[in-house]
Amino acid sequence: MNGQLILRRHAVAGNIGQRTDRPHNRAPLYLIAFVAGSIIAVSLLWGLIIALSAFDRLPSPPVSGTWCIDSRFAWMKRTPQWKDARIIAVGSSVTWRNLDFEVTSAETKKQGVFNFAPCFLTMNQTRYLTEYILGRAAAARTVLTVLAPRDFEGCSRNRTAFFEPSIADRYIDSAGFGWWLYLRNLRLNDIFNYALNVHERRAILKFDPFGSGPLIGTTLDTGRAFKPEPGCYFELTELAKSLDAKGVQLIVATFPVMRAWSDRHDARGITQTNFKLDIENALSGTKAILVDGVTGWHVPDAAFVDPAHLQWPETADFTRFVWRSALQLGATLSPIGPKNSDSPHRIGSNNDRWGHLVNYRPATEDGPTRVTASLLRSRPHKWISMDIGASPEELIINTPFVDAVSQNTPGYSEAFAAGVPRGYSWCAGSYKPPNRTAPPAGFTSVTAWGAVYPKLGAPVLPSIEGAIEIANAKTYVYLKTQSRWVAVQDQAHLRMAGSHFIADFATQPGIQMKLGHKPDNVVAIGSPPPGYNSHFWPYGRGEFDADSVDGVYVQMDMRVTDPTMTYVANVGADWWRDPIAEYVEGFANNPGAGMSNWIELSTQWKTLRFYSWDNSRLQANPPPSLLERAVATTTTRRLNDSSAYCRSQSTK
Known part of the structure; x- marks a missing residue:
């Protein structure tokens, strides 16, 4: 055993004299490998960036490191006039x-x-x-x-x-592309994601x-x-x-x-x-x-x-x-561009909503129009009756049909609207422009609208907390190709839009109107300020095939929430060239179909109605809602000499 031990010791001793590679002798090799690897990595990265750039799959230089934000900095570099x-x-x-x-x-x-x-x-x-x-x-x-x-x-x-402002400045103001940013703020994952989804990313990054x-x-x-x-x-x-x-x-x-x-x-x-x-x-x-x-x-x-x-x-x-x-609200801005429109309804200044009715005289210049006996004969539906009261100056409103006819016969307005010039054709209420029963050839859209005014002669209340509520607004068009009425606008599926406008729709722009939604699809709009109205419409025009329609019927329910609110309202419709047409001077894209009489609002719901047909045709083909046998409450509507009032002052 002692001999074996001696041999082992000699073997160990013999190793001591041999040369070995020590760690400090390998350091240069590590450094060379690191430098070489770094050069290769940078070269590969640079080659990748160049390749992606060549194939137009490289994201904008990463000023912030977020591809969407970096696209904005790239835009700023391309658009120095900012x-x-x-x-x-x-x-x-x-x-x-x-x-x-x-x-x-x-x-x-x-x-x-x-x-x-x-x-x-x-x-x-x-x-x-x-x-x-x-x-x-x-x-x-x-x-x-x-x-x-x-x-x-x-x-x-x-x-x-x-982001760092100094880095952003250097990138935006330099003439180069900003290659250095890819190395400074390297995010390979973002680069690869952008390259793989370049078409999708680019589609949503347009300026x-x-x-x-x-x-x-x-x-x-x-x-x-x-x-x-x-x-x-x-x-x-x-x-x-x-x-x-x-x-x-x-x-x-x-x-x-x-x-x-x-x-x-x-x-x-x-x-x-x-x-x-x-x-x-x-x-x-x-x-x-x-x-x-x-x-x-x-x-x-x-x-x-x-x-x-x-x-x-x-x-x-x-x-x-x-x-x-x-x-x-007082901002220091230049007026908006020449397309005077501040809503999808595209109401502009220069009276573009009502201007085609300004300066027209009422159709019945010789006096009010009465419901004649011929209107009471040959009724296809027995419950469509128009019983005349004790005096021919009165109508008993006992069915929806009678209600509709009275609201569309000149002379049966319940009051007048404050601020509407007496020379305007719609001063007295009901008005149907000539040749507007059906839309012009090629037109494919229509929209209903409503207007609320202070009642003429009522006390001016500068601030009213109550609201005007609107419900069940619907627009029907008559398809002549199918001989039936079809609903094209329904408040249950559409929101309302609107503004306050100067009472005579002068050139001043409209002002913001409060508009809120209540349960059961009821919409509440703000009261008209003194000198203004509250004008509203369903957002989203009703559509139909060109040359397939020859009539429109509109109805909507309204009421006020405060009994001290003394307002009148009417409804009407405009034909539109198509669902997205802009307003153009002269109403070439949106001729009016007409409007109904003025109805005095109360805290009880009232249904306002307009139709573009004449009365006899409405009798022959009434819309579905006019086929109901009775109204909730029977009322009396009296004839007034509204045309005399509205002719008493010339249009300014």
Whole structure:
């Protein structure tokens, strides 16, 4: 055993004298390998970037590291004239996707108006981006933002400084492409995702000439519930104060509510109510102008892509609404563009809704028209009766048919509308323009409308808390090809829109009107201010095939909520060239079909009715609702010499 031990010791001792590779001798090899590997990795990465660029699958240089936001910086690099803009829009995609500055005037466009909003921003980041842009767009005097509840989520967890200004400046102002940013802010996952989904990403990253992002959806997305944070409203307050200090005007518009989202995620309206109040509180004490889109702008769900974005064709009207409302609230802006329209109904100034009726004399210049005996004969439905009361000056309204005829026979208005010039053809109420029974050849759309005025001679009440309620609004057209009435507009499926307009529809723009929804599809609109009316219509025109229709019938229920409210109302219809036609001078796209008599509103529901036919034809083919045997309450409607009153003063 001792011999074996000696041999082992000699073997170990023999190893001590041999040369070995020690760690410090291998360091140069590690360094060479690292450098070589780095060069290879950078070369491969560079080759990948060049290849993706060659195949047009490379995302914008990552200034922020978020592909959608980086696309905005790339747009700013391509559009250097943004630094001279006087009006800028900043916010999240709620601002980016919902403003169409094409509708602004030539003067506004010449001054410079651009949309800088990217996507995904929360309110703290919107404030940060606004400060960055104002630091470089020295001419800017107005900041416009559109806000939805989702803009007020995540301020506590989303980093405010989501990009470095010095890096953004270097990229935007340099002549190069910005290749260095791919190495500085390397995100291979984002690069690969963009390359694999380039067509989808690029389709939703389009910019119009003003920087807005057109978006059209094919399926309705009702989204999710929103939970705004109090800290986000603080950020809005700080933004407003900062702009006040700079002498920059801030216009805040709240985004309208999608009914499908509300029904699913906010059935009690708590989120909507709190959002509106929190916005108002955040801006109180500042000079900011608040345009209330939550209660002031109503469109059907088909107008939305999701709860935060409108379909792009709808944004022009929303932009007009925001712009004109801001002007009415005192904003320093140039008037909106030449297409005078601030709603899907496209009502403009210059009396474009009623102008085709101005200066026309009533059809019965020689006096009021009575319901004649011939109207009472040959009735296809026995219950369609028109019993004349004790005096031929009275009509007993005991059936819907009699009610409809009395509302469309000149002379049976229950009162007159304050502010309507006596020379206007519709001063007395019922009026049907010649040759407007049917739509013009090639027209494919129609819309109903209603108008509420203070009653002539009633005391002027400067402030009334009550509302005017509207229910069961429906529009029927008569298909001559099928010999039947078909409903094309129904309040159960459509929202209402509207504004307050000068009583004689002079050139002044309309002002914002309160408009809210109640149970059972009832809509409540605001009372007309002194000198104005309350004008409204279903959003979404009724459609039909060209040359298939030769008549229209409209009806809707109305009442007031306060017995001290003394108002009159009437209803009517306009033919439209197609569902999306714009108003053009001369009413070539929207000739009026006519309107009904003035009906005095009360706290009890009253049904207002209009039809474009003459009475005898209506008897032969009454709409379904006129086939009912009786009205809820029998009343008497008296003939008045309205034409004499309305002729007593010439049109100005």
